[in-house]
Amino acid sequence: RIVYVNGRYVPYAEASVHIDDRGFQFADGVYEVCEVRDGRIIDEPRHFARLKRSLDELKMAAPMNEACLSVVLTEVLHRNRVRSGLVYLQVTRGVARREFFFPADDVPPTLVVTARSVDPLKGESVAAEGIRVVTVPENRWERVDIKTTGLLPNVLAKMQAKAAGAREAWFVDRDGFITEGGSSNAWIISEEDVLITRPAESGILRGVTRTTLIDLARKEGLKVEERAFTVTEAKVAKEAFITSATTIVTPVIELDSAAIGGGKPGPLVKRLRSGFHAIAAWRSI
Ligand code: PLP
Incomplete structure (x- = not known):
């Protein structure tokens, strides 16, 4: 190597x-x-x-x-x-x-x-099952918009997730709104099939995968709302998922032991995941 x-x-x-x-x-x-x-x-x-x-x-x-x-x-x-x-x-x-x-x-x-x-098949098998997520209090500094190597709060949050049998932790601010994951952006889908994710200007890293997915979703005629959402709203969402360069688009099937979408990956997240590489490959030329 x-x-x-x-x-x-x-x-x-x-x-x-x-x-x-x-x-x-x-x-x-x-x-x-x-x-x-x-x-x-x-x-x-x-x-x-x-x-x-x-x-x-x-x-x-x-x-x-x-x-x-x-x-x-x-x-x-x-x-x-x-x-x-x-x-x-x-x-x-x-x-x-x-x-x-x-x-x-x-x-x-x-x-x-x-x-x-x-191995790309590894990610596919995780995505086919979906992942569990736990919430943790937002305790990071205010400049999370900068992608720094100061990741100790993220490490501790992800360890807490692992101890609870989950794969990701979602930080929650003082007002009960989810900011983002320890190493991913957080999304939910409403009953009306609207994709909801927190605005990049407020307490999150502007994920590259997030930006590309917003493009993709809008091209496919889906509605994307950039707004903060609460833990309560996420628990009753139709579908939920994370995005990052390492996980692409991966469904969330459980948040703090509440099943999302009946505890199974939903159709819209599956469609977004499979659509991602077509547009990303095209974009990278
Ligand atoms: N948010 C945090 C805190 C991250 O660490 C990451 C990626 O590592 C992301 C979001 C997703 O960013 P990207 O899609 O550019 O990988």
Whole structure:
């Protein structure tokens, strides 16, 4: 297995970053995870746009331009013979003696890129069954719109889900509204087949899969409402699902032990999942 670290392609076992890397010291870093399908990166431009936004919000320098970054991602995929799976990239503010203030401008950012194959059938079997979700109090910082590596609250939420036999946790704000999942966006479908998901401007990460699915749904003539929804509303929803680059569109069949859609994946989520790759492949050309 080969990974990219700061200008070099190295064997996984030999790859390392410095102990004074600000990613390690302060979680002063941002990342992207892209789905790879038939050897192509799905929605690369949207991932690059979000990466740029994350970097800009944190006043962090880009490690290289987008054309070069695209070459590195593709090279890592090729060297690992990944046709179907994930490519991960992380940028940190670089290596400097531990000090809260940003280092001098001449400190280069750290760039790490890894890739791995994932059997697409695995996701299909999870989606065929649907997943359980538990709710947890929203306890993250206010800048969840930035895709930072500071993911400890997400890790703890997902551990809580796992302990309860669930696959994802949905954060709930103080007013009882669901924000998003530990590593996914949250959606429900109303009795009238309206897709409902929280606005990207309010307390969530703007998921690339979320954006692409909104496009797809509207093209198919479905109504999408970007508004906050409560736990109570979700429990009586016709269908529910999550989106992310790793899960695509995966049905939720249970929320805090309340069955959704009779505890089985519903027809609309199935249709959206199967429609996703057609549009995503087209978009990535
Ligand atoms: N929300 C959070 C907190 C995430 O970590 C992720 C993905 O990891 C998402 C949403 C979904 O984003 P995307 O569709 O770009 O993978």
